Amino acid sequence: MPKYFFDHHSNTSIEIDDDGIDLPDVDAARRLALEALGQSVLDGAPRSLMGRLAIEVRDPHGPILRASATVVLEERFEAVPQTKGCLTVRDRQI
Numbered sequence: 001m002p003k004y005f006f007d008h009h010s011n012t013s014i015e016i017d018d019d020g021i022d023l024p025d026v027d028a029a030r031r032l033a034l035e036a037l038g039q040s041v042l043d044g045a046p047r048s049l050m051g052r053l054a055i056e057v058r059d060p061h062g063p064i065l066r067a068s069a070t071v072v073l074e075e076r077f078e079a080v081p082q083t084k085g086c087l088t089v090r091d092r093q094i
Helices: 024-046
Strands: 003-009 051-059 062-070 074-081 087-093
Touching: 003 087, 024 051, 024 062
Parallel strands: none
Antiparallel strands: 003 051, 051 062, 074 087
């Protein structure tokens, strides 16, 4: 069974997978890369981790695929008090 390595990339760091995992084929590696990417997004949510995340998959000969996502968190419809007692709504991107 081929061995695949899953390196995790974020805006601030790269975690190199030195151990790897034996998988039956590249399709299994592709599925696992997408699952790992989704988990990375979820793991970053409590810390408001935003930006680009990626999982680069390598075999012993080098990179074979990269799954990536850009995470943007937007707060919308913030009520802003006006001087005459009215409220307006504005968009705010953080």
